[in-house]
Amino acid sequence: MTLNQIRCFEAVCQAMSFSKAANTLYISQPAISKSISKLEQELGAELFLQSGNTLYLTAAGEQFRDFVRTVRRAYDLLREQLEQGKSLRGKTLRLGCPETWNPAFFAGRLEACFADAVPDGKLILEARKLSDLLLGLQSGTLDMVISHDFYAPGTPGLDSLFLTRTATGILYARDRFDRPVTLEQLTGAGFLLYDRDIEKRVGAVIQSVCARRGLTPRITNKGHITQALFDVARGAGVMFFTAWDSAVGNAAYGFYPLEDTLPVKLVYAPERLPACADRFLRAAAGIVWD
Secondary structure: OOHHHHHHHHHHHHHOOHHHHHHHHOOOHHHHHHHHHHHHHHHOOOOEEEEOOEEEEOHHHHHHHHHHHHHHHHHHHHHHHHHHHHHHHOOEEEEEEEOOEOHHHOHHHHHHHHHHHOOOOEEEEEEEOHHHHHHHHHHOOOOEEEEEHHHOOOOOOOEEEEEEEEEEEEEEEHHHOOOOOOHHHHHHHOEEEOOHHHHHHHHHHHHHHHHOOOOOOOEEEOOOHHHHHHHHHOOOOEEEEEOOEHHHHOOOEEEEEEEEEEEEEEEEOHHHOOOOHHHHHHHHOOOOOO
């Protein structure tokens, strides 16, 4: 069975005449008759009967007509879905963020911004390990990343848009330090890291923060956020965090604020951006952050 045979069958069903169907399809009547004959041979049943000048569908013909209508509806639905997919292809933006961040600080603003800039588009927000964010940009599984500087190294081919700055501080276990908590106490406990891909960059930030205060930090990389937070909770170290990190709101932890801030940027590869990205970037540049 071919699409041409189905078209011929549908045309004959609509006109109930081989000659009229031939005129509709701009082919000869013998071509219509040959197509229907081959279809009947394949199905092993007659589809039409001729009585005088009147053409009728047989019972098998009615069954096949219902089948063709079902296939036609499914085909039309598939085409519609594919067309919708094409129209959304340039209007979908995949944005990655660090898995440790609290979305309450940024997700709502970015989603509202995208909705205004691209009313018929879709913003997909994905939380990933820090090391996976850059890989996502390089592989094309992410269109953009929202991050601090040390989450996205200065890699050739990447660009960025500054959004705002976040406050920073030191995360510690509330029940493991005497009150009042001092900076010397916290730095003396040692700093814990959790991602080896950003160890040098985060370590440099910690070194700089402490050096300006005349302190020398001890830094240990635990290799995993869960282990690092567990050790902080039992008093075996502290962590340098920003106010956007989700653990800051946990009642088990205290947060010693620092006057240092870190920039928050949208990082992206310009040559791989979807069509909607320019509008989103222009709108994002105007977001007012508290």
